[in-house]
Amino acid sequence: MTPVIEAVPEEIYDIELEHSLLEANAKIARANRTLLDEHGITAVDVMGAIGSGKTTLITRLVERLKNWIGVAVFNGDATVANDTELIASQGVPVVQIATVNGCHLDANLVDKALKKIDLKGIDLILIENIGNLICPAEFPLGSRSRMVVVSVTEGPWMVKKHPHMFLGSDVVVINKTDLADAMGVDVEQLVRDVHTLKPSIHVVRASCKTGEGLDEIAALLAPQKASRDA
Amino acid sequence: MHELSIAATVVEDVLGFVESRGVGRIVCVRLAIGELTCVQPEQLKFCYESVTRETPLADSELEIEAVPARVTCPHCGYKGPPKYWMDSLADTPVPTLQCPGCGKSADADQGHECAIKTIRYAA
Numbered sequence: 383m384t385p386v387i388e389a390v391p392e393e394i395y396d397i398e399l400e401h402s403l404l405e406a407n408a409k410i411a412r413a414n415r416t417l418l419d420e421h422g423i424t425a426v427d428v429m430g431a432i433g434s435g436k437t438t439l440i441t442r443l444v445e446r447l448k449n450w451i452g453v454a455v456f457n458g459d460a461t462v463a464n465d466t467e468l469i470a471s472q473g474v475p476v477v478q479i480a481t482v483n484g485c486h487l488d489a490n491l492v493d494k495a496l497k498k499i500d501l502k503g504i505d506l507i508l509i510e511n512i513g514n515l516i517c518p519a520e521f522p523l524g525s526r527s528r529m530v531v532v533s534v535t536e537g538p539w540m541v542k543k544h545p546h547m548f549l550g551s552d553v554v555v556i557n558k559t560d561l562a563d564a565m566g567v568d569v570e571q572l573v574r575d576v577h578t579l580k581p582s583i584h585v586v587r588a589s590c591k592t593g594e595g596l597d598e599i600a601a602l603l604a605p606q607k608a609s610r611d612a
Numbered sequence: 613m614h615e616l617s618i619a620a621t622v623v624e625d626v627l628g629f630v631e632s633r634g635v636g637r638i639v640c641v642r643l644a645i646g647e648l649t650c651v652q653p654e655q656l657k658f659c660y661e662s663v664t665r666e667t668p669l670a671d672s673e674l675e676i677e678a679v680p681a682r683v684t685c686p687h688c689g690y691k692g693p694p695k696y697w698m699d700s701l702a703d704t705p706v707p708t709l710q711c712p713g714c715g716k717s718a719d720a721d722q723g724h725e726c727a728i729k730t731i732r733y734a735a
Contacts, residue, residue: 393735394639399629401728403621403643486614516650517614520726542701546650549709549720578697580709582717 410489414524425507430531432513435557437465451505458487475499486517515544533557534567541575560589619659638672640732647681648723681707681723688714
């Protein structure tokens with residue numbers, strides 16, 4: 383007798399979906415990038431732990447760059463606006479992106495921020511992400527490069543503890559080098575740790591207090607500055 | 613806690629599937645999570661349980677398939693598993709983007725996955 387297979391109610395089926403869970407964000411990130419490219423704008427995603435010195439570094443960079451190129455800042459912060467006011471006192475366009483306790487910026491929030499400023503005349507947008515060394519890694523914003531700020535006051539293990547954040551970054555700033563001796567942190571070991579993960583990362587040793595490395599970062603983020611300078 | 617937003621996206625997608633196909637019951641959702649993501653499987657499972665409560669997915673299982681990292685080196689042409697950082701402070705060796713062949717920077721071509729692979733359902 384020929385075997386017969388009959389579907390029964392409650393029979394189990396498998397369906398293949400291959401549906402990316404991060405695609406919704408990635409799609410908006412690509413649209414952001416297209417918009418930025420059309421306007422000739424370079425956007426940099428600035429990431430780092432709470433207290434690593436992101437806001438101070440951005441303020442120093444704005445001071446250095448604002449007379450040469452058009453700079454704007456998107457300041458991601460869970461709730462408060464005091465960082466935004468600090469940067470706005472530099473007289474450049476600033477948008478605060480309040481994530482209301484969200485732990486990372488996403489491309490949709492950046493899309494909304496891009497609609498809040500006049501993109502004409504802007505060359506560089508520094509996007510300060512939420513102070514967090516884990517979550518932002520999975521959520522590209524549409525920036526051209528990603529910069530991670532670590533400071534020696536966070537101790538000697540930041541790179542070893544948060545490798546994923548560095549794998550996706552192009553520039554790493556090792557900040558507060560003026561405090562390295564007091565903290566007993568070996569800056570060169572941090573540099574080696576970063577390069578163990580990804581040799582092509584451009585590492586800058588910096589201090590917002592002494593000014594070490596700030597011109598180097600400014601030149602890296604806005605290479606067109608040199609030609610306008612000349 | 614990006615695991616929570618990922619779990620919420622899973623539920624949204626699967627509920628959309630249930631509605632569009634008139635599916636009876638979801639048995640299991642299988643995800644592919646790459647080694648280079650920082651998605652924590654245990655946290656994701658916990659979040660999934662929490663967000664599926666009182667939904668048609670309440671008794672479904674979440675399976676997570678780990679996708680190993682693979683790299684390609686634009687400098688020496690190496691293709692294969694990444695070099696691992698053995699003395700990092702993570703529980704397991706950390707995959708790096710340092711080419712195992714020549715030591716320069718390699719590109720990851722596998723390991724960033726974060727996707728629903730299959731849905732198992734009862735008609």
